[in-house]
Amino acid sequence: MIYLKLTKRNMNEVTREDILKLCEKWRKELKVRVKRVQIREMRKKWGSYSSKGILTINKELLKFPLKCVEYVVLHELLHGIVPNHGRTFKTLLYTYMPEWEEIHEYLENRKS
Numbered sequence: 001m002i003y004l005k006l007t008k009r010n011m012n013e014v015t016r017e018d019i020l021k022l023c024e025k026w027r028k029e030l031k032v033r034v035k036r037v038q039i040r041e042m043r044k045k046w047g048s049y050s051s052k053g054i055l056t057i058n059k060e061l062l063k064f065p066l067k068c069v070e071y072v073v074l075h076e077l078l079h080g081i082v083p084n085h086g087r088t089f090k091t092l093l094y095t096y097m098p099e100w101e102e103i104h105e106y107l108e109n110r111k112s
């Protein structure tokens with residue numbers, strides 16, 4: 001298992017530019033449509049992806065390590081392929097980000 005230093009927050013916040021880069025990377029890799037990326041306050045979710053191709057990222061994530069943001073981007077864009085969190089979804093997550101569970105758990109523990 002890959003050990004991730006997730007306990008310390010970033011010295012520099014993740015920027016909108018970073019998010020757009022990650023979005024571009026995974027959009028190409030997964031061949032999903034992204035019409036718009038928005039970063040806004042979300043109360044109960046870290047991100048969402050609508051069937052219209054709108055990716056929304058929780059603003060709070062900007063204070064987290066970039067790897068967390070990347071996980072959320074990957075997770076949400078995967079919903080462009082698999083709408084639920086079933087076996088196929090998890091298999092794809094393991095394929096693209098083998099350490100995803102660790103990050104997922106970290107984020108779950110920080111949900112307000």
Ligand SMILES: [Zn+2]
Nearest residue numbers: 075076079085
């Ligand atoms: Zn999901």
